[in-house]
Amino acid sequence: xxxxxxxxxxxxxxxxxxxxxxxxxxxxxxxxxxxxxxxxxxxxxxxxxxxxxxxxxxxxxxxxxxxxxxxxxxxxxxxxxxxxxxxxxxxxxxxxxxxxxxxxxxxxxxxxxxxxxxxxxxxxxxxxxxxx
Numbered sequence: 001x002x003x004x005x006x007x008x009x010x011x012x013x014x015x016x017x018x019x020x021x022x023x024x025x026x027x028x029x030x031x032x033x034x035x036x037x038x039x040x041x042x043x044x045x046x047x048x049x050x051x052x053x054x055x056x057x058x059x060x061x062x063x064x065x066x067x068x069x070x071x072x073x074x075x076x077x078x079x080x081x082x083x084x085x086x087x088x089x090x091x092x093x094x095x096x097x098x099x100x101x102x103x104x105x106x107x108x109x110x111x112x113x114x115x116x117x118x119x120x121x122x123x124x125x126x127x128x129x130x131x132x
Contacts (some may be wrong), residue, residue: 028061
């Protein structure tokens with residue numbers, strides 16, 4: 001009886017932890033979407049500080065893509081998507097860092113190219129994962 005109670009409590013704790021992962025990644029995705037909109041808006045007005053703050057906001061959501069196991073919320077036939085999402089997150093971070101560097105060097109055109117590359121990475125991942 002004692003083992004059954006311990007097993008039940010363990011199951012409840014584990015399932016609550018898994019349930020909390022999906023909302024966190026959803027929240028981070030919304031944060032990253034807002035950040036992309038901020039970067040784009042600031043880019044239209046040559047607002048380099050606005051673009052930099054958008055990059056900071058964007059990068060704040062990347063960690064959940066790297067640490068959350070996609071297998072916990074995707075179907076079994078999409079298990080490969082975990083590594084794909086992690087790779088996209090690393091590429092987004094690389095382009096985000098390059099965007100900031102371009103802004104520091106007063107190369108707004110290069111920064112906008114970096115923004116486009118970030119957008120391509122986002123779209124690539126969403127196209128593949130949401131196709132399930």
